[in-house]
Amino acid sequence: MAEVSDFEAIYQGVNKNVHKFKINGLPVLLDAAAGSVHLIDNAVWDFLDSIENCCGRFAYALRELERKYSRREIKEVLRELISLRDLGLLFADEPNAEEFLEKEKEREFMVKALCLHAAHDCNMTCGYCFAAEGNFGLKKELMSKEVGERAVDFLLENSGSRRTLEIDFFGGEPLLNFEAIEHITAYGNKKAEEYGKRINFTLTTNCLLLNQEVCEFVNRNKMQVILSLDGRKIINDRVRLLKDGRGSYDVVVKRILNFVESRNHENYYVRGTFTRKNLDFSKDVFHLFDLGLKHVSVEPVVAPPGEYGFYEDDISVLEMEYERLAEGLVKRMLSGQDIDFYHFNIDLDEGQCLSRKIRGCGAGFEYFAVTPSGDIYPCHQFVGEKNFLMGNVFEGIKNKDMMELFRSAHIYSKPKCRECWAKFICSGGCHASAYYFNGSLFEPLETACILQKKRIECGIYFQLYKRFGQQISELMDFRDSLEEKGS
Amino acid sequence: MKIKIFLAPVLVMGIFCLQPFLCYNLVTEVEFFRWFKEVTIMASHVITLVKGVLVKSDRSAGCGECQTSCQSACKTSCTVGNQKCLNH
Numbered sequence: 095m096a097e098v099s100d101f102e103a104i105y106q107g108v109n110k111n112v113h114k115f116k117i118n119g120l121p122v123l124l125d126a127a128a129g130s131v132h133l134i135d136n137a138v139w140d141f142l143d144s145i146e147n148c149c150g151r152f153a154y155a156l157r158e159l160e161r162k163y164s165r166r167e168i169k170e171v172l173r174e175l176i177s178l179r180d181l182g183l184l185f186a187d188e189p190n191a192e193e194f195l196e197k198e199k200e201r202e203f204m205v206k207a208l209c210l211h212a213a214h215d216c217n218m219t220c221g222y223c224f225a226a227e228g229n230f231g232l233k234k235e236l237m238s239k240e241v242g243e244r245a246v247d248f249l250l251e252n253s254g255s256r257r258t259l260e261i262d263f264f265g266g267e268p269l270l271n272f273e274a275i276e277h278i279t280a281y282g283n284k285k286a287e288e289y290g291k292r293i294n295f296t297l298t299t300n301c302l303l304l305n306q307e308v309c310e311f312v313n314r315n316k317m318q319v320i321l322s323l324d325g326r327k328i329i330n331d332r333v334r335l336l337k338d339g340r341g342s343y344d345v346v347v348k349r350i351l352n353f354v355e356s357r358n359h360e361n362y363y364v365r366g367t368f369t370r371k372n373l374d375f376s377k378d379v380f381h382l383f384d385l386g387l388k389h390v391s392v393e394p395v396v397a398p399p400g401e402y403g404f405y406e407d408d409i410s411v412l413e414m415e416y417e418r419l420a421e422g423l424v425k426r427m428l429s430g431q432d433i434d435f436y437h438f439n440i441d442l443d444e445g446q447c448l449s450r451k452i453r454g455c456g457a458g459f460e461y462f463a464v465t466p467s468g469d470i471y472p473c474h475q476f477v478g479e480k481n482f483l484m485g486n487v488f489e490g491i492k493n494k495d496m497m498e499l500f501r502s503a504h505i506y507s508k509p510k511c512r513e514c515w516a517k518f519i520c521s522g523g524c525h526a527s528a529y530y531f532n533g534s535l536f537e538p539l540e541t542a543c544i545l546q547k548k549r550i551e552c553g554i555y556f557q558l559y560k561r562f563g564q565q566i567s568e569l570m571d572f573r574d575s576l577e578e579k580g581s
Numbered sequence: 582m583k584i585k586i587f588l589a590p591v592l593v594m595g596i597f598c599l600q601p602f603l604c605y606n607l608v609t610e611v612e613f614f615r616w617f618k619e620v621t622i623m624a625s626h627v628i629t630l631v632k633g634v635l636v637k638s639d640r641s642a643g644c645g646e647c648q649t650s651c652q653s654a655c656k657t658s659c660t661v662g663n664q665k666c667l668n669h
Contacts, residue, residue, distance in 0.1 A: 129633025138626045174627050183629055207649040258646045258667070294648075442631045446666050449643025461649045558630060569628070 325378020454521025458500025
């Protein structure tokens with residue numbers, strides 16, 4: 095016999111962490127607090143809809159449901175939802191974050207990753223570049239070997255008990271300073287060994303200087319490499335231009351294909367940006383896979399509304415485009431193609447620990463960007479913002495309050511996040527977007543939230559097909575036939 | 582043969598007792614199971630595909646060995662949903 099408290103639990107759940115959605119007709123119910131994923135039928139969908147929108151008037155909601163379903167069916171739905179709740183698979187309580195956050199305040203800061211700006215200069219002139227064509231509004235310069243060494247020391251000295259550390263060579267175009275990269279990598283490996291730690295290196299490049307020598311170097315050092323390319327030639331060449339104004343597609347594609355072949359198609363991502371010039375960006379993702387690439391990441395541009403940045407009206411178009419992308423990628427995957435689209439890679443089984451789930455980005459307290467002159471900023475997107483200058487690699491972090499500020503920006507300190515169903519998967523979004531668009535680290539960018547939620551839905555849809563394959567479609571067909579028989 | 586004869590009434594009784602708990606007849610339920618062996622919980626209206634672990638997790642403190650989101654394939658849209666825990 096259902097109690098009012100059962101309805102209360104369902105009402106609280108559907109208005110908090112439990113979220114139902116349909117992607118290409120597949121009805122999915124997610125409890126982001128429990129981490130559980132379910133397929134549901136129309137009766138459950140309508141039942142949850144009624145409870146969600148009844149404002150606590152459960153009797154009214156049930157009367158509404160009785161117009162469409164028999165009492166027997168409604169009872170069945172209720173019984174199943176309650177038994178799933180009793181098993182901890184639905185309407186789960188949120189983990190006790192308060193206790194965790196209290197304890198965390200006593201923990202010392204440990205630096206985990208650095209984004210080294212090896213070069214504040216670039217050999218391309220991309221229209222949408224947030225780095226102002228490489229120099230972030232600062233003077234053009236290359237990082238010296240001494241600054242690089244000192245950055246490695248800063249990382250190791252402040253890494254506490256962490257064993258796995260990261261350095262990303264970034265720019266501008268970091269390969270303009272290849273000699274320093276070689277030196278810093280060798281120095282980093284040597285020093286990490288002395289500390290009994292390991293540094294994983296990443297290189298983000300526009301590929302123009304990705305020659306044989308560089309390929310051998312990054313492969314030898316097992317670097318993860320992020321290769322920039324936006325997709326179709328016509329799209330890429332409209333924005334990603336060489337210094338002489340020509341498009342970069344032809345030369346870049348050739349270099350990328352040679353490179354991924356040289357490392358057996360492993361440990362890389364081809365990373366593209368889409369803008370309001372290609373709202374049909376799924377075609378660009380498909381194009382990248384058509385080139386024979388296996389690991390692709392394409393994401394929205396960071397820019398105010400305008401030539402490149404999105405207007406509010408564009409967002410619903412982009413949501414539909416993500417659905418088209420998910421459907422297309424599932425088809426390709428089911429036909430046997432190797433598909434790794436970064437933003438659909440949601441770990442359904444274990445996921446991250448609570449510490450990561452409440453604060454996805456470590457910018458400003460465990461992750462920093464270092465400029466060629468050694469200045470430290472919370473992340474690469476804050477470089478050049480004088481208010482966010484935190485110190486330098488020679489004297490360390492001077493602004494400890496800012497570290498505390500960034501550490502305190504988590505899903506429970508952001509009012510919008512606290513009530514959002516996606517918070518344990520998205521983990522609060524990008525600090526830089528929040529600051530640049532809303533002037534506060536604690537107010538996430540709304541349009542980014544909408545797209546993030548859509549990516550999560552599509553990611554779950556993709557992962558379900560990845561795990562269960564064609565059985566999902568067969569199951570849904572079977573379920574439909576049962577519903578017909580039942581009615 | 583004798584055992585089969587003995588079991589027959591038990592089976593019939595079993596089906597009879599289970600009927601109220603099954604939305605559809607036993608044959609379709611069996612078929613349902615056969616079609617979808619990996620599904621963890623079978624029910625009439627909800628099928629649980631992934632059980633999840635967060636509320637049971639005792640890994641709240643975090644070892645910090647995982648990859649920093651922005652260091653991987655994205656540099657502008659941070660998320661941890663697609664980051665694997667290195668302890669698993």
